[in-house]
Amino acid sequence: MDLTFSNLFFVEKGMFPLEKQHEHEEHHKRVSWVYYCTIVLGFWLIANPPTFDYQVSAMVWSDIVSGLLVIGFSYFALKPYKLWAQWALVFIGVWLFIAPMVFWTEKTAGLLSGYLIGTLVIAFGIIIPGQPGIKLFAKPGPNIPGGWSYNPSSWSQRIPVLFFAWLGFFVARYMGAFQLEHIDTVWDPFFGDGTKKVLTSDVSKSFPVSDALLGAFSYIMDVVFAYAGGTHRWRTMPWVVIIFGILIIPLGVVSITLVILQPVSVGYWCTLCLTSATISLIMIPFTIDEVLATLQLMRHEKKARNTSYWTSLWFGGTMDGETEENKNPEILLEHTGRVAFKDLMRTPWNLVLIMAVGAWIMLAPAILQYSGKMADNHHVTGALIITFTIISMSEVARPLRYIFILFGVWLIASPWIMGSGEGAAMWTGIASGLLLIPLCFPRGKVKDKRGSYDKFII
Structure with a gap:
């Protein structure tokens, strides 16, 4: 059938071959438990404001409305062909990260709850079950691109990014808590009160939201997109790889540049800001090759099958000359560490x-x-x-x-x-x-x- 962008959200039974439909329905049956979990998360959100005595009325309504929507969309997501409902859960999860930053929540509970429940909603919405309808759209094929000697979407390539993204998130969230006045002081072992002066400078205050929490949001999106998809995702989920690359490469370089300019624009160095910039920088080399493989796939689809780049971006494809990756029986973390050390050497x-x-x-x-x-x-x-x-x-x-x-x-x-x-x-x-x-x-x-x-x- 002719795949269009709307197919990502709206499909009906009978639109795809019977084999694909059966595969999709079996997959949905196996992962449908996640939507019962998100229903619980919806009730959790509704219970938050009275439990933790929110002081910002906008945050009260944000959590109550978000909770009601999570419950409603979870109900519809239990039906295998309501892909729009599954996507809606992902978008609400992203909003839960943004809301405490937009409304400058005064209570620590609102910030922590937003990040925790947002992470869980996204995990249950797209990470555990995979892209909505992935079994309907994904084309069969091995996971090493044609002409490549390794799989750029392997977990040994992504685990280092996950580690550093989580580390960056905790650093940025700590600085954001200071900017929201949840804590009174901020630690800086090398530059005295440099971090405090940077975080309270006119440059930081010029942002409409906390710039540190904006960094935390960026890191948690890095985590989400690093987790999303399997080891075939460079060809089955190109949109994930491209967004992942944009989050880490150009946005990472921009954030690094802003930190570099601190002694010029603010007059002080900030240890935690430098740490965050270093983390952003380290993640870039682990990301470039997967983006390259996806771009090669999209170019191949255009030349070999006259598939538009837009269609390839959302629905993927397959390349000539692909090979299957030999699964490594070793413990993944040990193998990843060994590979990273060899690359360093x-x-x-x-x-x-x-x-x-x-x-x-x-x-x-x-x-x-x-x-x-x-x-x-x-x-x-x-x-x-x-x-x-x-x-x-x-x-x-x-x-x-x-x-x-x-x-x-x-x-x-x-x-x-x-x-x-x-x-x-x-x-x-x-x-x-x-x-x-x-x-x-x-x-x-x-x-x-x-x-x-x-x-x-x-």
Whole structure:
């Protein structure tokens, strides 16, 4: 049949082949227990305001209305062809994360309950049962893309992202609790009251919501999209992979850049903000290859079957030359740790040296005691060098290392461009720039294969 976007939400019995319908109904029967769980969560939401004495009336109505909707949609979701109801539960779960941030809830219980119940509603709505109607839409096929030597959607690729996303969520939620005045102080082991001053700065207050809680929301969405789907999701759920990539790669780079600009815009460093930025940065290399595999699939569907990119995004497809992944009998966490350690050991020596140069440039103003425009320049440039170095450690992103030519040229020229061409600041920039440029040329070893993309890893 002709698949359209509306099919994701509205299907009727008889629209698909009998075999697909039977498979879908059997799957729905196995996972229907989750909707009884969400009914309980709906009653939990309704009971929250009187139990915890909410002070913000908007939060009272938000939880009561959300609870009623969760109960109603859960009832309809028990029917196998009411896909719209299953999707509605997911959207309400997302709203439960947002509501405490939008309404600046004054009670800690409202914040914690929103995140807890929101996480459970999404888990029961899409993570445990899978994408609504996935058995109707998914095309059969192995899980290693054609021309690839590994599965980019394997759990060994996603577990590190899950670990760091949860860690980032707890850090951001802690800072958000301070901004909402649920706690009176915020911990900073290195910069004194730097974290407090950053979180209460005019820059933070310029956001209509708590910027720390916005970060927590972003991390919990990373968690949700890392959990969603199985090891075939690069071809069965491309929309999940693409949103996952957008959340981690461009949005991660934006959040890192905002943190980097703290000493320039606010005048202080924030240990917890730097921790959050580092976490966002570490997740990027684990995400790029899965996004690449999905983009290759969508391009293949367009060329081989004339399927529009929009249709491929929502309904997936299959590629020629795919192979089945050999299931690893080892304990998953141990295997993941071993794979991650081997990847770390394969880091090209020149990228390690480039990161050291970036760290030196970032710390030089404090060590050599210079300030002003050149100090700000070196803080920002050094942090950006570290950012792009970590991203370049991924084999997929290895060509990105040539950006260090631009950073090197800038460090050499900036003393004269900025009118500060003297002293330790000038010679630090010149020496670092001269080191960066030749260091960017060695490619390092590339172990894995990625089909037609291999020719671009230069």
